[in-house]
Amino acid sequence: MSYSISSSSRSASSSRPGFHGQNRSPVRYRVGPMDYKPPTPCECKHKPKAAMWISWSDENPGRRYKTRAMSRMGGCNFYEWHDDPIEDPFLKQLLIDLRDKVRLLERMNSELHRGAMAVQERQVVQAENRLAPVARLPATARCGYWKNVALFVLVVALVWNVLFV
Ligand SMILES: [Zn+2]
Structure with a gap:
């Protein structure tokens, strides 16, 4: 050239x-x-x-x-x-073909990227929906859950004390 x-x-x-x-x-x-x-x-x-x-x-x-x-x-x-x-028609066509291939791959890549983003957004929404019922529980209900946990730990500690100490 x-x-x-x-x-x-x-x-x-x-x-x-x-x-x-x-x-x-x-x-x-x-x-x-x-x-x-x-x-x-x-x-x-x-x-x-x-x-x-x-x-x-x-x-x-x-x-x-x-x-x-x-x-x-x-x-x-x-x-x-x-x-x-x-001047070389082969080289000229080769450049055109490579140009078109790059543009096609860029278009496909951005479509795949958009698709992946949409899937990710759907997964986030689904995860939020799964968590939502617990989050919506009234404060007293959530409080009751922790009281049960505390009670369970206390019982385990007592049983442990009786059996092994
Ligand atoms: Zn000028």
């Missing part, structure tokens, strides 16, 4: 890849969008550094480009490809 800047591919067309949603990167960026060198300034007044992103479109999977983060809201039309297009 070549890393030359092909200024001929500069364009401000609406077909530019987005930053989120369907074009969200399926892998973590190894280099932050602003961490590349040397900096490419955009054409705005104070020549701010353009951020480097990775395209995950069907047309340009894995191809890096530079634009300002603010260009989403308008105000800056700077847009430049960093890599040349991937």
Whole structure:
């Protein structure tokens, strides 16, 4: 893969890849969008550094480009490809397939996570329902239970005393 800047591919067309949603990167960026060198300034007044992103479109999977983060809201039309297009159709399709696989697994993972959370919530509710009758007993009834326990311990102590001491 070549890393030359092909200024001929500069364009401000609406077909530019987005930053989120369907074009969200399926892998973590190894280099932050602003961490590349040397900096490419955009054409705005104070020549701010353009951020480097990775395209995950069907047309340009894995191809890096530079634009300002603010260009989403308008105000800056700077847009430049960093890599040349991937010529090898096999590699291009492989990247698309891997992208789709990652997104499918992410969707399945979040569905499983939601399912596990729902099961956990149901178990908590069931456990609370099992405990509820005891908790709802009047104070005198609960008091009676502890009186019985105390009486039982006293009887055991007396029997122990009579038999073994
Ligand atoms: Zn600009």
